[in-house]
Amino acid sequence: MSLLVTGSIAIDTVASPYGRAEDVLGGSAVYFSFAASQYVPVRLVGVVGDDFPKEFRDVLTSKDIDLRGLEVRKGSKTFRWSGRYAEAMNEAETVEVDLNVLAERGPKVPEVFADSQTVFLANTHPTLQRDLLSQLHSPKLIVCDTMNLWITTERDSLLETLRVVHGVIVNDGEARQLTGKTNLMEAGEIILSLGPRFVMIKKGEHGGLLVSSDGVAAVPGYPTTRVKDPTGAGDTFAGGILGYLSSCGRTDFNALRGALVRGTVAASFVIEDFSLRRVEKLTRAEIDQRVDQFVRMLRFE
Amino acid sequence: MSLLVTGSIAIDTVASPYGRAEDVLGGSAVYFSFAASQYVPVRLVGVVGDDFPKEFRDVLTSKDIDLRGLEVRKGSKTFRWSGRYAEAMNEAETVEVDLNVLAERGPKVPEVFADSQTVFLANTHPTLQRDLLSQLHSPKLIVCDTMNLWITTERDSLLETLRVVHGVIVNDGEARQLTGKTNLMEAGEIILSLGPRFVMIKKGEHGGLLVSSDGVAAVPGYPTTRVKDPTGAGDTFAGGILGYLSSCGRTDFNALRGALVRGTVAASFVIEDFSLRRVEKLTRAEIDQRVDQFVRMLRFE
Numbered sequence: 001m002s003l004l005v006t007g008s009i010a011i012d013t014v015a016s017p018y019g020r021a022e023d024v025l026g027g028s029a030v031y032f033s034f035a036a037s038q039y040v041p042v043r044l045v046g047v048v049g050d051d052f053p054k055e056f057r058d059v060l061t062s063k064d065i066d067l068r069g070l071e072v073r074k075g076s077k078t079f080r081w082s083g084r085y086a087e088a089m090n091e092a093e094t095v096e097v098d099l100n101v102l103a104e105r106g107p108k109v110p111e112v113f114a115d116s117q118t119v120f121l122a123n124t125h126p127t128l129q130r131d132l133l134s135q136l137h138s139p140k141l142i143v144c145d146t147m148n149l150w151i152t153t154e155r156d157s158l159l160e161t162l163r164v165v166h167g168v169i170v171n172d173g174e175a176r177q178l179t180g181k182t183n184l185m186e187a188g189e190i191i192l193s194l195g196p197r198f199v200m201i202k203k204g205e206h207g208g209l210l211v212s213s214d215g216v217a218a219v220p221g222y223p224t225t226r227v228k229d230p231t232g233a234g235d236t237f238a239g240g241i242l243g244y245l246s247s248c249g250r251t252d253f254n255a256l257r258g259a260l261v262r263g264t265v266a267a268s269f270v271i272e273d274f275s276l277r278r279v280e281k282l283t284r285a286e287i288d289q290r291v292d293q294f295v296r297m298l299r300f301e
Numbered sequence: 302m303s304l305l306v307t308g309s310i311a312i313d314t315v316a317s318p319y320g321r322a323e324d325v326l327g328g329s330a331v332y333f334s335f336a337a338s339q340y341v342p343v344r345l346v347g348v349v350g351d352d353f354p355k356e357f358r359d360v361l362t363s364k365d366i367d368l369r370g371l372e373v374r375k376g377s378k379t380f381r382w383s384g385r386y387a388e389a390m391n392e393a394e395t396v397e398v399d400l401n402v403l404a405e406r407g408p409k410v411p412e413v414f415a416d417s418q419t420v421f422l423a424n425t426h427p428t429l430q431r432d433l434l435s436q437l438h439s440p441k442l443i444v445c446d447t448m449n450l451w452i453t454t455e456r457d458s459l460l461e462t463l464r465v466v467h468g469v470i471v472n473d474g475e476a477r478q479l480t481g482k483t484n485l486m487e488a489g490e491i492i493l494s495l496g497p498r499f500v501m502i503k504k505g506e507h508g509g510l511l512v513s514s515d516g517v518a519a520v521p522g523y524p525t526t527r528v529k530d531p532t533g534a535g536d537t538f539a540g541g542i543l544g545y546l547s548s549c550g551r552t553d554f555n556a557l558r559g560a561l562v563r564g565t566v567a568a569s570f571v572i573e574d575f576s577l578r579r580v581e582k583l584t585r586a587e588i589d590q591r592v593d594q595f596v597r598m599l600r601f602e
Binding site for chain 2: 185294301
C-alpha cells in the first residue's frame, strides 16, 4: 500500500544534557519518513524555503523517500525550531520558533501521489489536514496526529477531521486534553466515539497504548539508557506504525498490535542521538533484531 | 518457602473522585499479606493498639495470614492515615497521619516465625528493618521497600540495609531520589551496585521495570478504567511478587519476570475499590485468568 505523509520539514537546534546540535534536519514529516521508509517507500509532501540545504535533501533521497511532493518555495525560509531538554528529558522547552514558510499556504499533493492508499497527516491545522486529504482519490487508511494548540483553539475543526480519519496517534497529554479524561483507556474510548477505529497513545518512556474497537493492547517503553535527544520520537513512533501497517496491507487488531511494537522500537532508536544521526545509518536488520528482543522480553509464562 | 512480612497495619480514611471510605483497614503489611496469601501462607509481624477492631482481625484471619506475630499493645492506639486523591489519581495527598503505636518500639518476631525463608521488609526506618532481620535464623530471600523520608534523612542506615537484602521494590520517584538518576534503567543499575541482586521499580499506571544482574524486563500497567482508590497498590504489587516467588521456590531471572507480571496483576485488582474491598472476595481463579489475559496481551509477533 503506497504511503504518503504530510507534515513539517524543519531546521532544528536542540540542546540536552548530552550535548547540542545546531541547524540540523528535523520536522514531523522527516522523522516519520525515516522510520516508515524502513518498511515501504514513502511519499513526502511538504514545503521548505530556498534556504533548505542540499545536504538535507541528499539525506532524504538516500532513503526510500520520494521528494516529488517537496515544494521549494522561492523567497521563503524553511521552518525553524529550537528547543532544549532538561535532565528529565520528557518534554522539550521551546526556545524559539520561526514558522516561516509554514505560515504561508499549505503544500499541494502532486497528481502522481493522488492514488496514495495510506496517509499520515502529521500535526498541523486540522482544516489544512482535511484540505490535504481532499486532494487524494480514495485513501484506504487515514491516520492523523494533532497538538494541544488545535485542541484548544480549533476544536470544531479538529472534531471534523476526527470524523474522517481511521486512526489517531497522539500523546498522553493530548488524549487527556481532548477528552477531559485522565484515565488513558477512558480517553481512548471517547476518541473512538468521535470517529476513528483506533487510537495509539504515545507515552514517551512509558511506551504506548492501543485502544481499538476490537480490543486494547499496551507495551512498555523499550528499556534503554541511551537517550540523548527525544526530538522526533513521536513522529518516528507513527512512522514505524504506518510503515509496518502499509507493508502488511492489513489493519486488523493483530496488525495494529504488531504496529504498536514497531512504533515503540522505531522510537527507541531515534532518541539515541541528536536529530536523525542514529536512524540515518540504521538498518532494517538492526530494527528486526530489536523487535525480536522486545517481543521476547514481553513473552511471559 | 515460608513468607514473612513486617510493616504497618493501619486504620485509613481515604477520599478519591470516586467516593470516600472512613476508618477502613489498611497498612503496608496488610495489603502485602492479602496479595501474597493468594500464593502461599503469610506470616504477619506488626503492632496495633487495643483499639484495633475485631472485624479487621477477622478479615485478616479469613485469609491464609498467620497473626501470631501481631502484637496488640495495651494502652496504645493503632496507626492512622488519612489521604485523598485528586483527579489524576497518581499520588495521595496526606491529610492526616497519627503514628501512634508506630512511634513506639518495633514489633518482635515470634520464635515460631524465626525460621522464615522469604522476608519482605515493608517501608519503615532502615535500622528497624535490620533489627527485624536479625531476629530471623537464615532467611534465603530478603526484599525491602523504603521511602523518600529515609532516603533523605537516614541515607547511611538505608545503604547498610541495601547491603544485606537480595531485592528491592521501590517506586520510580524513590529510585530516582536514591540514585540521582532520572533514567530508571540507570537508577536500577546503580541500586544493584549497592548490594541487591534485583530491583523492581513500580511505576503506577505505567507498570513496572525489573533490573537484575541477569537482565532487564518491563511490563506496562494492566489497562483498566476501573480505578477507585490506588492506596496499597505498591504493597500489593510487592505481595504478588513475593507470594509468587515463594510459591515457585526460585528466584532466577525467569521467576523474577513471572513475578513482575503477578505483582502488576495483583495491583490491578486492589485499585478497583476502596481499602481491601475488592481483594477480600478475590479468588485465585480470577487472578490466574487476568494473568493469562495480560500475558496474551503481551504476546506479539
